[in-house]
Amino acid sequence: MPQRLRALAPYVVVLAIAAYFYYVASKFAFTPRGGRLGPDVWPRTILVLTMIVCVLRIAAGLRAPRGDAPADADGGLIADVAKDAGHASDAATEAPAERYPARLAIGIALTVAYVATLGVVGFAVGTFVYMLAMTVVGRYRRYGVATIVSLTGALVLMFVFMKVVYLSLPIGVAPFESVSLALMRLMGVR
Amino acid sequence: MLDVLHQLGGGFAGLLQVGNFVALLVGLVVGMLVAVLPGLTLVMGVVLALPFTYGMPITPSIILLTAMYISGTYGGAITSILFRIPGEPMDVPLLWDGWSMAHNGEPARALGWTLLAALTGGLITATVMVTLAVPFAKVALTFDSPEYFAIVMFGFTSVVTLGGGSVANAFISLFFGMLISTVGVDEIYGVDRFTFGIGMLRDGIGYLPVMVGAYGLGEVLVRLEQGFASAPMTGTVRVKTRIPRLKEAWSIRGAFARSSVIGVVCGIIPGAGATIASFIAYGVEGQYGKRRRELGRGIPEGIVAPQVASTASVGGHMVPLLTLGIPGSGATAVILGAFLLHGVQPGPQIFDTQAALVYQIFASMFVAVFGMGLLGYFAIRPLVRVLYLPEALVSVFVIMFCLIGAYSEHNNITDLWMIVVFGVVGYLFERYRFPIAPMVLGAILGPVAENAFLTSMISYQNDWTIFFTRPVSGIVLVLALVALLFPLYGHWRRQRAARLVAAAR
Missing domain, CATH: 1.20.58 (Methane Monooxygenase Hydroxylase; Chain G, domain 1)
Incomplete structure (x- = not known):
């Protein structure tokens, strides 16, 4: 064109x-x-x-x-x-040297999938998987650190918003529901 | 005046409550961190903090957000000066003299000038806010719907013409935002507007999902497409601050005074903001400053002007928010959201109905300015360490806060779809160079404009000349027209200059 x-x-x-x-x-x-x-x-x-x-x-x-x-x-x-x-x-807004349209497409797809499945898999499981996947898509190569940060991040967010802010986050349906409920018991969230 | 001082004293006393003081401290620290991180903007930070305020009482909520707002105008200056990385768009002018001074071997002096400028701008803006708010509210009590309509129109034209870039794109962005605000069931006729049979659209689209999606997720998507390639860090990390002597500061009092006025005025005008104030102040210094020929080579005036103006704009923005209920910037729109979520409607009546709250906010601004200074002086080393955090990890937390923020408003997963949609819209806007700020302001002020327009038409028998014949609305609309013609004048001036250059060859 x-x-x-x-x-x-x-x-x-x-x-x-x-x-x-x-x-x-x-x-x-x-x-x-x-x-x-x-x-x-x-x-x-x-x-x-x-x-x-x-x-x-x-x-x-x-x-x-x-x-x-x-x-x-x-x-x-x-x-x-x-x-x-x-x-x-x-x-001026300069054009970046390199673009990664595939990563962008995967990032959007992951976000859509996260929102679509949140009610089924629950916040804890869904957030851990989503954070890990997005970190890897974002070209972060230290997978061990990414896994630990994603796991800790999901749990800390769950604790802060459910225990401190009193927000009712999705717990999902069985079998994921039991994971969420177990974590909530551990955190002292009722 | 005595009454104002008495109430302000009460406000300071209220700040001694643990909850309020903790909110202030947290707001200062988080505001600075957000401003330091290049992938995060000040508005994004305030947006992401909003869900935390849902479970808090109103006073600490507003104190938290305003403290973030004020310290956010300063934090980015540190990275501009030390690493040539502007944390915020408003910090770009600091690259020219701030970084140059640091590069010339005086980073501590450059940081000292910035700190002094932020303190001065902050104190002036807080004082002006306290002084102006009550008289402003008294005048606002006389305003009718045509005046509100004219003020909103002025805000629209300001955001379109002052922002820079393509005016056509800014207009399209603004109209898109205004159109978003019409979605849902019309209040007067009960008619579905642009709902297309989708149930969730019948309640309308609030401006918060638009802001969170476009500013938060949209920005992350833009950075993701660029592979989270942050600018490489250059320069030394000798983070020490040397405050200038009083004599030195007094010698450039003109720069302090000019920039303070510019900052406050830009703050009061809806649509203009800290970035515009910062650039205008630098431009004015380049035109009228005593040492204008040395500007750009690392002189204090080039650091003081943008920093004073951007911090001074904060109080200016708070005046129309508190007295008219009209937010003129993204950050004040979020603060308005926090007010409304707690059932308080800002406007001229707020000084009668919520005086204690208002004066605690005022008092918190004064304390926040000093807190920001102390933090900037003593905690600068750990603050700049956050620059070393991998952007992919920071960004994924930004997305999570966006999504949780949207979810927490109604505890409804369907709200998350709005974030995703406006995240993609925000990405497309960035990609095709349509500015986001006009869209957000259109979504925020669109309903105010429509209500004011329709109410005026009902009250004045569909006589549209009423907007021009009432003195205040007439003057404000003329100002809006001037703002609209401003880029045309700029275009004509540039063409004329080009012609003169061509003729001289």
């Missing part, structure tokens, strides 16, 4: 989503009350403004000479001060 189109793609996506939401808002079912604005007015105003910004941004992007930065991308007070001080790069 040409660079210019790639730069404009997020605005096209946002424009399409805003248009769809505008359509949804126009279908809100309500009975107008004398003289009062309906529940659709505020969201529709927001969505119209969103679409205007997207259209302006896309138009500016298409009009800009090839290879130029977006018209407003270099603006802003912070960038100005940094530039005047001769340290523009300190205030």
